Each structure stands twice: as C-alpha cells, then as structure tokens.
Amino acid sequence: MSSKNYKRVYVWELPVRIFHWINVLCITVLAVTGFIIADPPAILSGAEASESYWFGTVRVIHFGAAYIFFFNMILRIYWSFVGNRFAHWKSFLPFSREMRKNIKHVLKVDIMLQHDKTHDVRNISVGHNSVAALSYVALFVVALVQVFTGFGLYSDMSGWWLPDLFAWVVPLLGGDFMVRTIHHVATWVFIFFTLVHVYLVFYHDWLEGRGEVSSMFGGYKFVSEERFRKEGLADMPQKTPPAEAPKAETNPAT
Amino acid sequence: MAFERNTQETYYESIIRQGYSRRDFMKFSTYIAAYMGLETSAIGQVAKSLETTHRIPVIWEHYQECTCCSESFIRSDHPIVADIILDKISLDYTLTLMAASGHQAEAAKHATMEKYKGEYILCVEGSVPMGDDGNYCCIAGRSAKDLLIEAAEGAKAIIAWGSCACNGCVQAAYPNPTQATPIDKIIKNKPIIKVPGCPPIGEVMAGIIVHLITFDRLPELDNIGRPKAFYAKRVHDSCYRRPYYDAGLFAETFDDQNAKEGYCLYKVGCKGPMTYNSCGTIRWNNGVSFPIQSGHGCIGCSEEDFWDNGPFYERMTGLAGFGIESSADTIGKVAAGVLAGGLAAHAIAANISKRKELRDSIRTARENEKKFES
Numbered sequence: 001m002s003s004k005n006y007k008r009v010y011v012w013e014l015p016v017r018i019f020h021w022i023n024v025l026c027i028t029v030l031a032v033t034g035f036i037i038a039d040p041p042a043i044l045s046g047a048e049a050s051e052s053y054w055f056g057t058v059r060v061i062h063f064g065a066a067y068i069f070f071f072n073m074i075l076r077i078y079w080s081f082v083g084n085r086f087a088h089w090k091s092f093l094p095f096s097r098e099m100r101k102n103i104k105h106v107l108k109v110d111i112m113l114q115h116d117k118t119h120d121v122r123n124i125s126v127g128h129n130s131v132a133a134l135s136y137v138a139l140f141v142v143a144l145v146q147v148f149t150g151f152g153l154y155s156d157m158s159g160w161w162l163p164d165l166f167a168w169v170v171p172l173l174g175g176d177f178m179v180r181t182i183h184h185v186a187t188w189v190f191i192f193f194t195l196v197h198v199y200l201v202f203y204h205d206w207l208e209g210r211g212e213v214s215s216m217f218g219g220y221k222f223v224s225e226e227r228f229r230k231e232g233l234a235d236m237p238q239k240t241p242p243a244e245a246p247k248a249e250t251n252p253a254t
Numbered sequence: 255m256a257f258e259r260n261t262q263e264t265y266y267e268s269i270i271r272q273g274y275s276r277r278d279f280m281k282f283s284t285y286i287a288a289y290m291g292l293e294t295s296a297i298g299q300v301a302k303s304l305e306t307t308h309r310i311p312v313i314w315e316h317y318q319e320c321t322c323c324s325e326s327f328i329r330s331d332h333p334i335v336a337d338i339i340l341d342k343i344s345l346d347y348t349l350t351l352m353a354a355s356g357h358q359a360e361a362a363k364h365a366t367m368e369k370y371k372g373e374y375i376l377c378v379e380g381s382v383p384m385g386d387d388g389n390y391c392c393i394a395g396r397s398a399k400d401l402l403i404e405a406a407e408g409a410k411a412i413i414a415w416g417s418c419a420c421n422g423c424v425q426a427a428y429p430n431p432t433q434a435t436p437i438d439k440i441i442k443n444k445p446i447i448k449v450p451g452c453p454p455i456g457e458v459m460a461g462i463i464v465h466l467i468t469f470d471r472l473p474e475l476d477n478i479g480r481p482k483a484f485y486a487k488r489v490h491d492s493c494y495r496r497p498y499y500d501a502g503l504f505a506e507t508f509d510d511q512n513a514k515e516g517y518c519l520y521k522v523g524c525k526g527p528m529t530y531n532s533c534g535t536i537r538w539n540n541g542v543s544f545p546i547q548s549g550h551g552c553i554g555c556s557e558e559d560f561w562d563n564g565p566f567y568e569r570m571t572g573l574a575g576f577g578i579e580s581s582a583d584t585i586g587k588v589a590a591g592v593l594a595g596g597l598a599a600h601a602i603a604a605n606i607s608k609r610k611e612l613r614d615s616i617r618t619a620r621e622n623e624k625k626f627e628s
Binding site for chain 2: 042050053056113167175177181185196203
C-alpha cells in the first residue's frame with residue numbers, strides 16, 4: 001500500500017462538538033437518574049422526611065437535564081441548517097446515489113468485514129458515513145420519543161406552557177402507565193446505541209488512522225491528498241496547524 | 255309510579271318536603287360547593303339554582319357492571335345526596351333503586367324518554383358487550399347495545415359512571431371475551447362526562463350532578479372527558495405520604511419497619527403516581543380514609559387498562575408478550591450483554607479480516623518512526 005499524504009480538515013465545528021458533549025452528559029445523567037427514579041435504592045434511615053429530600057433532588061436533576069437535552073437538540077437542529085456540509089441535515093439522509101452506494105460499502109466492508117475488489121478512496125467518508133448518519137437519525141427519533149413521553153408525563157406537574165404543549169401525549173397513548181413504559185424502554189435504546197457508537201468510533205480510528213476519536217475534541221480529521229483532487233475538498237478553509245506540530249500537515253502514514 | 259312524579263317541583267321544594275330544614279339545605283349547598291372546587295362566593299349560586307331549578311329527569315342504565323358506582327353514590331357523605339338527588343327525585347329509571355319493576359319499570363323509562371326528549375340526562379353504569387351481537391348482556395329481552403343507542407338518542411348529555419363505562423374495567427381486561435366496550439366508543443354524537451374509578455367517589459358523583467343543575471352545562475372536562483375539578487391531579491400529587499417519596503423513604507415490603515412508619519408505598523406497587531383521581535383530597539367513606547392511608551398502595555382503578563398494567567404489588571415496567579416475570583430492565587440487561595459480546599466478536603473478526611491492511615499500516619508507521627529526526 002502506497003504511503004499517503006494527509007491533510008487536516010476541519011470537520012466538526014465547535015457548536016457540533018459542544019452539542020455532542022452536552023448530549024453525552026445529558027444522556028448519561030438522564031439514564032442514571034431515570035433508573036434511580038424507576039427503582040429507588042433501599043435506604044433504611046431513621047431520618048425524618050422533613051430533613052431529607054434526596055429523591056426529590058434526583059428528580060430535579062432529571063427534569064433539569066431533560067430541559068438541557070431538549071434545548072441542546074433544538075440548537076443542533078438550527079446548526080443543521082447553518083453549519084458546514086458535515087453538520088448539514090442533508091448529510092444525514094441518503095438523498096444522493098453516492099450516499100446510497102456508501103451504505104452498501106459500509107455494510108459490506110465495515111459491518112460484514114468483507115473486502116472491496118477495487119480500492120476507491122471516496123468510500124472513506126470524511127464526515128459521517130451514510131450508515132452512521134442513519135443511526136443518528138434513528139437516535140434523533142428515539143430522542144423525540146423521550147421528549148414527547150417525558151414532557152407528557154411532566155406536563156401535569158408543570159405550570160409552564162412548554163411542557164404543557166406535550167400534555168396530549170398521555171391520553172393519546174392511553175394513560176401514564178403506557179407512557180412511562182415507553183419512556184423507560186426507550187432509555188435502553190440509548191444504551192445500545194452508545195455501546196455500538198463508541199465501539200465503531202474506536203474501530204474506525206484503529207483501522208483508518210485518521211483521527212476519528214480525537215476529531216470530536218479538536219474538530220479535525222485527516223483526509224488523504226488524492227481525495228482533494230477528486231472532490232474539491234481543498235476549497236474548504238484549511239486551518240494551518242500550529243507551528244510546534246509541523247508533522248501534522250504532511251504526516252506520512254499508511 | 256316514577257314517571258308521575260311532579261317534575262315542576264324544584265330541588266329545594268323537594269328537599270324541604272322531605273323534612274330537611276333550610277339550615278340543612280344551606281349546609282348541603284356549602285359542602286357540595288366545596289367538593290366542586292368552587293369558591294365560597296359561589297355557594298349562593300348553588301343554593302339559588304337548587305331553589306329555582308326544576309329537577310332534571312335522569313335515566314340511569316346498568317349494563318356490564320357490579321353496581322358499586324350506585325353503592326358509592328348512595329353512601330355519599332351527605333344524606334341529601336342519597337335521599338333527594340338520587341332516590342326520591344331525580345331518577346326516573348334505575349334498576350337498583352326504583353320501586354317499580356318489570357313492565358312497569360320499562361314503561362316508566364319510555365315515558366320519560368318520550369316526554370323529556372332532548373332534556374333528560376342519561377347515566378350509564380357499566381360497559382356494553384359488543385361481541386356475539388351483544389348477547390352477553392340483555393335487559394328486558396334486549397341487548398345492552400340496543401338499549402344504550404335507544405336511550406342515548408334523546409339524551410341531553412351522558413354521564414359514564416365508573417371505569418366500566420369509561421374504559422371497560424375488568425371485563426375489558428385481556429382477552430376481553432365479551433368485547434366489553436366503553437360508552438364513548440359507541441355513542442359519538444352526545445356530550446359524555448367520564449367519571450372513572452372502581453367505583454368513583456360518591457362526593458365526586460354528587461358534585462357532577464349538582465354542577466349540571468347549578469350551571470346548566472357540563473363541568474370543565476380534560477381532553478379525555480373527565481371533569482377537571484376531580485381528575486386533574488394524580489393521587490400521588492395530593493397524597494399525604496408524598497413527603498416520604500421526595501425524601502426517598504420507601505416501604506420495601508408491607509411488613510417492614512418502613513411500612514409501619516408510614517413511608518411511601520411506591521416500591522410495593524402503588525399506582526398513585528400514574529393515577530388521576532381525588533382520593534388524596536376527598537377520600538372515602540365520609541372522608542375517613544383512602545387506600546394509601548390504610549396502608550395499601552393505589553391500584554390505579556380510575557386509569558384505563560389498570561387490570562392489565564402489571565401486578566398491583568410490584569413496581570415494574572411490564573412488557574406484554576415477554577413472559578410474566580421479565581421486565582424491560584431484565585430484557586435490556588440481557589440485550590446489552592449480547593450486544594457487548596457481539597461487538598467484542600466483531601472487534602476480533604475485524605482484526606483478523608483486515609490483518610493485511612493493519613500489518614501494512616503498522617509497518618509503515620514503524621518505518622516512519624525510525625526515519626523520524628529527533
């Protein structure tokens with residue numbers, strides 16, 4: 001395999017990265033507090049109820065994190081209209097033939113671990129690959145389910161109009177019990193998603209060596225030079241790497 | 255006979271004629287206004303309405319039910335409810351309480367339906383079996399479905415008493431052999447007040463009737479048709495044990511020290527957090543107690559499908575079709591384990607399958623390391 005020159009490309013803009021990590025934090029907090037609310041631990045305490053409020057605190061954290069999760073999601077939707085091409089809403093749905101071809105490639109090479117007959121550099125995605133993009137769409141749908149069922153359950157306790165917008169969800173689904181069950185079960189989808197998502201990030205980082213893991217911290221990915229001629233990525237604003245790391249620009253790897 | 259009662263008499267006149275004093279009447283007006291959630295300034299309006307309103311004819315139908323709603327109503331706190339509103343004045347037809355029976359009773363009903371077409375209130379207790387042409391519930395040789403459609407035709411409004419009429423209750427629980435159907439699924443063109451509960455609280459029932467008399471319109475309903483005054487809050491939100499919930503103090507079993515201390519029954523299956531009713535505020539048996547106060551969790555009797563929503567004594571997220579003992583969490587844990595195993599297998603397979611590329615890239619990187627000028 002010939003040695004390639006890689007160029008640093010700014011893929012994940014700062015709002016995308018902030019969204020990602022706030023989302024990580026919110027989902028973690030919401031899942032942990034959610035499971036505590038569903039099945040509180042047995043605490044045998046002689047304390048009077050008037051001196052203790054821990055369960056109420058857990059619920060406050062859950063509801064607060066839910067609001068942050070929700071508004072964070074709204075900001076990400078906004079950014080999918082004004083952000084760069086990798087953050088754009090169009091990059092999440094397989095509209096083009098290339099994207100549909102990419103789905104086949106990823107399923108074949110990365111999921112089923114087969115090998116392409118001919119090497120095509122365009123198969124290596126710069127932003128999301130098309131299968132990953134679909135998984136984020138699916139996660140977005142599950143997040144919506146959580147928002148609707150969560151705020152639906154919460155609306156009765158709230159005096160604010162925002163949660164009240166979701167009050168219709170409870171009667172639609174036939175009562176609190178069903179809504180709660182859906183809310184609870186959907187939490188597991190986030191857990192399954194996280195397992196697969198983190199694994200695949202490591203997988204791509206290990207096999208492709210283009211900075212998949214670190215890209216969500218710094219925003220940069222490394223793209224082979226031959227790719228630029230083919231897709232005109234060079235038009236994109238390139239950040240010159242800091243002087244103390246000159247190797248980054250033309251780091252010869254595989 | 256029932257249909258020959260003097261309908262020109264006002265509620266007040268009937269009450270006085272029954273031997274109650276003006277003072278009793280005013281006490282009743284105050285008490286029922288309080289239950290209806292009205293402010294004290296509205297007591298006068300309630301009293302005045304009862305003084306001036308001629309009684310509304312009421313037909314009370316019984317279909318698939320246990321009559322616990324009627325029992326609850328006649329045990330309502332104040333004697334005027336049982337004596338006047340229900341028994342002596344208003345009811346033109348009710349199987350349980352009317353003196354007439356058989357053909358006489360049916361004649362009374364038909365007379366009311368014709369004479370007060372478009373004016374009478376139809377109270378329905380019980381669900382209607384739609385399976386096998388409605389043959390599972392027949393009264394006077396006719397199916398409940400037939401009778402309901404006939405009685406609803408000329409009704410001004412319908413009150414669906416109890417969980418049977420509102421959501422089918424136990425006879426509509428899985429597998430619902432008679433296809434027990436709530437009233438609002440059959441009658442679509444009439445205003446329906448749903449008063450769920452097995453049974454509903456007597457004061458709630460009285461409050462709704464007095465609301466109809468006083469204001470001559472339906473009480474404000476929520477979006478599934480329940481009066482907001484009585485069903486806007488969860489039992490949990492008005493429960494006197496709520497502070498224990500917020501403090502995280504729970505009974506683990508019914509016989510532990512925590513249960514004796516009166517801690518929250520959340521973990522032993524109390525459905526209060528999912529149930530909309532007034533049990534925590536109005537309570538039962540003249541305000542003496544309600545299930546949670548008596549040490550038993552709420553079973554959620556005013557919620558739809560409460561018989562199918564898992565066991566009464568366990569807090570679980572049941573999933574139908576996955577076995578009785580398995581909850582969502584058990585399934586989730588197993589699935590997460592299987593998934594993690596699958597990912598580990600995929601990681602190993604990836605390293606084997608892509609060994610050539612990996613070998614190449616690792617070799618190049620090692621060479622680069624040697625060439626590196628320090």
